[in-house]
Amino acid sequence: MSRVAVVGAGPAGIAAAVCAAEGGQQVSLIDDNQNEGGQIWRGETAGEWFDRLRGVRVARLQRARVISARDDALRVELPDRALTLRYDKLILATGARERFLPYPGWTLPRAFGAGGMQAFVKSGLDVRGARVVVGGTGPLLLAVAALLRKRGAKVEAIIEQAPLVRVTGFVLALPASKLAQAISLKASLLGVPHLHDRWISEFTGSSVRLDDGRTIDCDYAAVGYGLVPNAEFVELIGPHNNVWQAGECTGIGGVEKSLLEGAQAGHLAAGNQEGAAALQPKIEAARAFAARLEKSFALRPELNSLATPETIVCRCENVAAGALEGMRSWREAKLYTRCGMGPCQGRVCGPAVEFLRGWKPDSVRPPLLPARVESMIGGRE
Numbered sequence: 001m002s003r004v005a006v007v008g009a010g011p012a013g014i015a016a017a018v019c020a021a022e023g024g025q026q027v028s029l030i031d032d033n034q035n036e037g038g039q040i041w042r043g044e045t046a047g048e049w050f051d052r053l054r055g056v057r058v059a060r061l062q063r064a065r066v067i068s069a070r071d072d073a074l075r076v077e078l079p080d081r082a083l084t085l086r087y088d089k090l091i092l093a094t095g096a097r098e099r100f101l102p103y104p105g106w107t108l109p110r111a112f113g114a115g116g117m118q119a120f121v122k123s124g125l126d127v128r129g130a131r132v133v134v135g136g137t138g139p140l141l142l143a144v145a146a147l148l149r150k151r152g153a154k155v156e157a158i159i160e161q162a163p164l165v166r167v168t169g170f171v172l173a174l175p176a177s178k179l180a181q182a183i184s185l186k187a188s189l190l191g192v193p194h195l196h197d198r199w200i201s202e203f204t205g206s207s208v209r210l211d212d213g214r215t216i217d218c219d220y221a222a223v224g225y226g227l228v229p230n231a232e233f234v235e236l237i238g239p240h241n242n243v244w245q246a247g248e249c250t251g252i253g254g255v256e257k258s259l260l261e262g263a264q265a266g267h268l269a270a271g272n273q274e275g276a277a278a279l280q281p282k283i284e285a286a287r288a289f290a291a292r293l294e295k296s297f298a299l300r301p302e303l304n305s306l307a308t309p310e311t312i313v314c315r316c317e318n319v320a321a322g323a324l325e326g327m328r329s330w331r332e333a334k335l336y337t338r339c340g341m342g343p344c345q346g347r348v349c350g351p352a353v354e355f356l357r358g359w360k361p362d363s364v365r366p367p368l369l370p371a372r373v374e375s376m377i378g379g380r381e
């Protein structure tokens, strides 16, 4: 029996833990949230995969963030202590986060990411009667708008940067089950203006301005430009025989892809080659869907000029876009302006700067997430 550590308890991590445990392995499932479920099943406990998780022996560590990793051990920070967790096999299912593109007003109160606002509403933010404009790109915008409407908000408009023709092509190529989902989401948003080929260029606190000059009054702006994989862990640990990745950290493709890749990684960690191979055709189809998603909602070059010289790019260190002028690399920007050196360690501004300036972060170092100093140095095994 091997010790299998699974980092991340979203759909991919849950499927991996279940399949590895069903295959007789000693499994630990680690996640930094209060509850398992990741981004999509946040706070839920019902469903096939939760039932299967309850049916196996898995050590579940919640509110536990993995802050660093070696090739045989993880350093894990809990609210009151830190520990070193040794493993024989490791599955990384660290998911994705929202991509923000800085625009004037994005740091004001009541300016949210689209997924960020969804998370707040799921956690209890009362939006009854509030006027919200949802903007950015990707299918998540519809899911967020539908949830907001269901919770009593008035969705004033959905502003999608991708051209209608590309989005229509994407929708028409959806498999029947996904097409039905898309139609039902769209039906739940009947009457909400849905603009394509447009983007939000400013939030004033009481309205948004679009790129074509029109304004829409609102209380909240919920703006997100797709998702970026949480791939830092993978970069830190590098390729190893006993390490697998699964779910959105390998590329953005939705919950089915995460479940399939998670299940496959769990089977592989349990030595069940046959079970893993049987999933391959479905995984390939899910990856093809991921590629279509990326192409259909690719960011348009005009978004490059959303930020004015005064617009804050790095919220942690208060660095404006103008301060990055003349810099030639991410490293130079860090050294001269502290961009990306605050508590989030570039998790928010990194993808934005990559899009705006084309700079890739030069190295990934522990801690992967903000951590207490004492958590970094030794401690209980």
Ligand SMILES: Cc1cc2nc3c(=O)[nH]c(=O)nc-3n(C[C@H](O)[C@H](O)[C@H](O)COP(=O)(O)OP(=O)(O)OC[C@H]3O[C@@H](n4cnc5c(N)ncnc54)[C@H](O)[C@@H]3O)c2cc1C
Residues within 6 Å of the ligand: 007, 008, 009, 010, 011, 012, 013, 030, 031, 032, 033, 037, 038, 039, 040, 041, 064, 065, 066, 067, 093, 094, 095, 096, 097, 098, 115, 116, 118, 119, 140, 143, 144, 227, 230, 246, 247, 248, 249, 253, 254, 255, 256, 258, 368, 369
């Ligand atoms: C903000 C947001 C909202 C979304 N909303 C929807 C939606 O409404 N509908 C939809 O179909 N899809 C949505 N998605 C896409 C959704 O994430 C995927 O479809 C699916 O949840 C991916 O599953 P996953 O297991 O790969 O990753 P996730 O669900 O992201 O799970 C990864 C888990 O790993 C944890 N983690 C990461 N790093 C560490 C670490 N170092 N230590 C401990 N834990 C760690 C994370 O906290 C998270 O719980 C959303 C994505 C985001 C980012």
